[in-house]
Amino acid sequence: MSTKRSYVSPLREQAAARTRAAILLAATELFAARGYGRVTVADVAAAAGVSPKTVFASVGSKSDILDRIVDEAVTASGYAAVMRQVLALRTPREVLEALARGTRAGNEGLFTVHEAIHKALPVHENGEALRERATAAYRDALRAAARHLHALPAPPSLTQEETADALWFWFGPTSWRTLVVDNGWSWDRAQDFLRRTAVATLA
Numbered sequence: 001m002s003t004k005r006s007y008v009s010p011l012r013e014q015a016a017a018r019t020r021a022a023i024l025l026a027a028t029e030l031f032a033a034r035g036y037g038r039v040t041v042a043d044v045a046a047a048a049g050v051s052p053k054t055v056f057a058s059v060g061s062k063s064d065i066l067d068r069i070v071d072e073a074v075t076a077s078g079y080a081a082v083m084r085q086v087l088a089l090r091t092p093r094e095v096l097e098a099l100a101r102g103t104r105a106g107n108e109g110l111f112t113v114h115e116a117i118h119k120a121l122p123v124h125e126n127g128e129a130l131r132e133r134a135t136a137a138y139r140d141a142l143r144a145a146a147r148h149l150h151a152l153p154a155p156p157s158l159t160q161e162e163t164a165d166a167l168w169f170w171f172g173p174t175s176w177r178t179l180v181v182d183n184g185w186s187w188d189r190a191q192d193f194l195r196r197t198a199v200a201t202l203a
Helices: 010-034 039-046 054-057 064-077 079-086 092-109 109-122 127-151 160-173 171-183 185-203
Strands: none
Touching: 010 039, 010 054, 010 064, 010 109, 039 054, 039 064, 064 109, 064 127, 079 092, 079 127, 092 109, 092 127, 092 160, 092 171, 092 185, 109 127, 109 171, 127 160, 160 171, 160 185, 171 185
């Protein structure tokens, strides 16, 4: 007995994808501007030009929306390409300069997403899980960079674990935000400072 295959219209799929993208963009901007705790699904719907019912059907609850924002940001960060470049470099100075450039690009390019996550952490119903979701790949990449530094002919004097912690201290999202947002530095100035500090310590 044959069964009917359900037909999915490519045009309908494209429209659904555009709707999801509009919802996620609107939510990201609202979470970054107002803070996660002060934004409702109705607010997101209004900013995206859809109904709250469409938001729930397309993405889910407010927590689901933030999870989707985080997942897409990890994919869009470009960290994998940066790490391929980093792991091909042969001197500590080159590695640290590449990390400064790469992490600056990720933090600057996804600044609104980082702000949305930063403001969500204190009030999110599962803040620790959110933090882990947002930073796990980032931190693993810097651990890989630390292992690479210690495999080079002139490794840092720190232990590998200390080197990984230092890379997170310099190149993790908190340092970029502290310099650029809290202190009002330009991205160029922040990159130069973090690069010079890392090179002076590890290279």
